[in-house]
Amino acid sequence: VQLQESGPGLMNPSQTLSLTCSVSGGSISSGSYYWSWIRQSAGKGLEWIGRLYTNDLTDYNPSFKSRVTISVDTSLNQFSLSLKSMTAADTAMYYCARVGRYGGFDVWGQGTMVTVSS
Amino acid sequence: DIQMTQSPSSLSASVGDRVTITCRASQTVSTYLNWYQQKPGKAPNLLIYAASTLANGVPARFSGSGSGTDFTLVISSLQPEDFAVYYCHQSYNIPRTFGQGTKVEI
Numbered sequence: 001v002q003l004q005e006s007g008p009g010l011m012n013p014s015q016t017l018s019l020t021c022s023v024s025g026g027s028i029s030s031g032s033y034y035w036s037w038i039r040q041s042a043g044k045g046l047e048w049i050g051r052l053y054t055n056d057l058t059d060y061n062p063s064f065k066s067r068v069t070i071s072v073d074t075s076l077n078q079f080s081l082s083l084k085s086m087t088a089a090d091t092a093m094y095y096c097a098r099v100g101r102y103g104g105f106d107v108w109g110q111g112t113m114v115t116v117s118s
Numbered sequence: 119d120i121q122m123t124q125s126p127s128s129l130s131a132s133v134g135d136r137v138t139i140t141c142r143a144s145q146t147v148s149t150y151l152n153w154y155q156q157k158p159g160k161a162p163n164l165l166i167y168a169a170s171t172l173a174n175g176v177p178a179r180f181s182g183s184g185s186g187t188d189f190t191l192v193i194s195s196l197q198p199e200d201f202a203v204y205y206c207h208q209s210y211n212i213p214r215t216f217g218q219g220t221k222v223e224i
Contacts, residue, residue, distance in 0.1 A: 036214075046162070046205060048214035061213035095161055103209020104152035104167035106174075111161050 001026040003096050003109035011116050017083040021096030021109055022076075029054040029074045034099035037070060037081045040111075041092035051099060052079055086116045120144050120208050124217035131222060137193040139220045141206035146186045150210035153182055153191045156203045156219075165204075166191065196222070 007019040021035070028035065037049040050060035052070045060068050069082040083090065093111045100106030121144035131137050141151065149169040154162035164173040166182035169189060179194045193200055201224060206217040 045218050046207075046216040048216070059212050063213070097161075099209075100164070100167065102152070102168040102171075103150055103214070104164050104173070104207070105154075105162070106164050106167070108161035108163070 001098060001107050003098065003107055005094060005096050005109045005112040007094065007112045007114060009113065009115065011086055011114065013087055013116055013118055015086050015116075017081070017086050017090070017114060019081040019094055019096075019112060019114075020078050021080070022078045024077070027074075028072065028077050028079065035070075035072070035079050036097045036099055036105060038095045038097055038105070039090075039092040040095065043089075044092075047092075049081065049083075086114075088116050090114070091116050119213055120147060120211050120215050122206055122208055122215050122217040124204075124206055124220050126220060127218065128221040128223060130224065131196050132224070133196055133198055135196045137196050137200075137222060139191045139204055139206075139222075141184075141189040141191070141217050143187045143189075143208055147208040147210035149185050150208055151182075151184065151189045152207045152209060153180075154205045154207065155200075156205065162205060193222075 002024045004022045034051045036051040040046050050070050052058045067084040072079040095111045096109045097105035098107040123142045151169045153166040156162040170182045181192045183190050203219045203221045205219050
């Protein structure tokens, strides 16, 4: 299985971030996997944003809960992240990842850098 | 949230050295503890899950131990390709949380 993120790169403050993670080499709806979004910034290190199961069951980090939505499109074999009201503090590398046994992230995308700046 | 604290934050070592990194959780995570290696410009790579189980393809010089709140990652004989940043991560509670990282330098 391979994951590939895609997103805007540069955004203005207050906009909504939309990222997509395309899954190849396997079906997103096969197996008992959760799928996650994680970000990494110089200031806050690695932060878990949330996770999704393919029946649309989701869990979110309370730090993001009011702004975040993770959704799945099984027909396109991809899942997505939406993060509202972006600020400079949201500037980070965003990764999608598969959640393996015991909750370890066993497959990662290469990451997509998102910069929030006016 | 469960706070994960790694020590040291950085260390200097030589090829062939035995390296030990510790991770302490602010409350029990049982054995739901994972270790990652990250090299510059790359995504983290899972080394160990469930505190002590080697992920696929990971060399046997890496080992993990611990349970509850205290965990250890050991590299038995440091190789040139092992110079990187190492992170612990708890998958016991929501939200998942990571340690701040340990940089292993020459």
